[in-house]
Amino acid sequence: MESIQKPIVIVGAGFAGMTVALNLKNLNPSLPILVVDSVSNFIFKPLMYEVLSKEIRIWEAAPKFANIFSDAGITFLKNCLIKISFEDNILEFSDQLKLSYQYLVICTGSIPNSFSIKGIEENCYFFNDLNDLNKLKIFLKNYQKNPSQQKLFIVGGGPSGIELACKIKDIYIDQFEITIVEKSNEILHRNKIFNREESERALEKRKITVLLNSKVEEVSVNKISISSQDRINSFDKDIVIWTAGVKPNLSYLETNQITKKYERILVNNKLQIENYNNCFAIGDISIIEGMEDLPITAQVAMQEGNHLAKNIELLIRGKNPLPFEFQDNGEMISLGIGEASISALGLTLSGKLAFEVRRLIYASKLPDITESLKSASSWLFQKKTIFKKFLKKNNFN
Ligand SMILES: Cc1cc2nc3c(=O)[nH]c(=O)nc-3n(C[C@H](O)[C@H](O)[C@H](O)COP(=O)(O)OP(=O)(O)OC[C@H]3O[C@@H](n4cnc5c(N)ncnc54)[C@H](O)[C@@H]3O)c2cc1C
Incomplete structure (x- = not known):
């Protein structure tokens, strides 16, 4: 077992960062994990349309990071990464803060292109x-x-x-x-x-x-x-x-600092950055060697986050990390108020029923938030607990 002197730092707390942080803490509660994001709220992007139409409320789709992470026993810091020194394991932030890390996960998502x-x-x-x-x-x-x-x-x-x-x-x-x-x-x-x-x-x-x-x-x-x-x-x-179109949000990297492909960070199938085995890039910013066709989606980001948590835990235990495999669980599209279309795991569904199923699936994926918010008459959070077990059993990830 490796001794952990410095924190595991996760920069970007979207779908990828959130998943790796929560899963890693679950696997090993004693690990020092620090999550950094430049904004205060998570945004569940697939539900942004429903916020626009007021079918759900803003706090349901955009809970505060501070609530999510303090509940999980993870330290959260609001700050913007501006530079990485991979050789020295040091991060620099916009307020001149410098942080050193033992392991680094970068997952800063996409911006419009x-x-x-x-x-x-x-x-x-x-x-x-x-x-x-x-x-x-x-x-x-x-x-x-x-x-x-x-x-x-x-x-x-x-x-x-x-x-x-x-x-x-x-x-x-x-x-x-x-x-x-x-x-x-x-x-x-x-x-x-x-x-x-x-x-x-x-x-x-x-x-x-x-x-x-x-x-x-x-x-x-x-x-x-x-x-x-x-x-x-x-x-x-x-x-x-x-x-x-979107492009990876990598303003903190210097030109040619690390290997890229199609503008995204090239990682191996263990999700490691070339030449820096303690550094990982997941979600929209990265592309996996040999898996270049993977879509740029939350589904991929979350599966990578889940897998990376297991790999970091393996590395800390002195074992070899495992290659990532993607499981295509289908896709869902919302089509106006109260309607959707789903094509997943050999099933197709459209109309109002698809809309309800889509909401249930997303409810199960929302990050855990404080009890006080859960009890604030939120349809999504009430359904979350009930359907989480059902969805897990039926492999809707
Ligand atoms: C409107 C919309 C609808 C979508 N619908 C779907 C869908 O139905 N299904 C699906 O699978 N995918 C969907 N996607 C795509 C999906 O949301 C993305 O693929 C997913 O969010 C990628 O996850 P990520 O963790 O890589 O990045 P993000 O979730 O974007 O998270 C990146 C995080 O990094 C932070 N950050 C950025 N730069 C810095 C910095 N320098 N310092 C600190 N923090 C930083 C950001 O604030 C953000 O919180 C949708 C996207 C949009 C925009």
């Missing part, structure tokens, strides 16, 4: 974190007062774009004329066929326009320029929401 297209950063809304959610809520609320129909463009026909379009249409009915702009020849081209077909039906039912084979060239204050079949058209717009 504008692909350097003109005007995106300045003139688009995003839907990636709590801050984006609040900004969009304020915009939509203000425009609701406007008597005329507003032109709303959503760029990206992936899950975020589709789920957001259906939800906004159901909340604001005819207040917005919604157009989805997708550069490939179909929506959800990396998703399950069943969910794609259900989504196409949901968009048609809501009269949401989809422009396929169309690429955004520029967004200005009042216009959006879209190229299609070698022609560029310029449209009036009131709001553009950019969901067309």
Whole structure:
């Protein structure tokens, strides 16, 4: 057994970081674990649409890290990582704090990728974190007062774009004329066929326009320029929401400091960073050698977090870490208020029942929070305990 002189530091407490921290503490309660995040609240991103539609409350989808970690006996620090010295095992933070570590897990997630297209950063809304959610809520609320129909463009026909379009249409009915702009020849081209077909039906039912084979060239204050079949058209717009891609959030790394692939940190199948066996990168920021096709999802991040907790415990015990294996447990898509589509473990389900099942599954995955919050009449947290056992038994992870 290795003696632990310095803490195991986990930077980023999203799906990956939260899972590794809670599981590691469970496996070995005596380990000194320090979790650092630049914000105060966890955000359960798949439930952001339901917060927008007020189907669930903000605190249910975004509990405070301090509550989650103090309950689990883990130290939490709010701070922003700005530099890593892998040779000296030292981290530097934005308030000049320096910390040394015995093991390091970095999992700082993704940020929107504008692909350097003109005007995106300045003139688009995003839907990636709590801050984006609040900004969009304020915009939509203000425009609701406007008597005329507003032109709303959503760029990206992936899950975020589709789920957001259906939800906004159901909340604001005819207040917005919604157009989805997708550069490939179909929506959800990396998703399950069943969910794609259900989504196409949901968009048609809501009269949401989809422009396929169309690429955004520029967004200005009042216009959006879209190229299609070698022609560029310029449209009036009131709001553009950019969901067309993400990139790893790695601002604290120096150029060429460590090996990357497709801009993400390359790790081996034990989730270790090349040349630094006590350092790990998981979740959206990393790519596993030989498993480059894994999707950038919470499902992958949580499975990696779970596996890494076991590997760190093995290393501390002087044993060899094990290779990560991904188990595809399917996918779920919300399609407007009270509807969803699920394609998982050979089962397909759509409509209202799928919506309820989706909520139950997510309820089981929400991090544990304090008793006082649990008793605050939250549907999600009441159901969490009951269904956790059922879902575990049926392997819905
Ligand atoms: C709207 C939306 C819906 C989604 N729906 C689904 C879905 O239905 N199913 C699914 O599987 N996936 C879904 N995803 C994708 C999923 O949320 C991500 O893949 C997942 O969050 C990745 O987990 P992570 O731990 O790598 O990063 P995150 O969960 O993003 O966590 C990263 C954390 O790192 C912190 N951080 C960043 N930089 C620093 C720094 N320098 N210092 C300190 N802390 C830092 C951040 O504050 C954040 O808390 C969705 C994503 C979005 C945006």
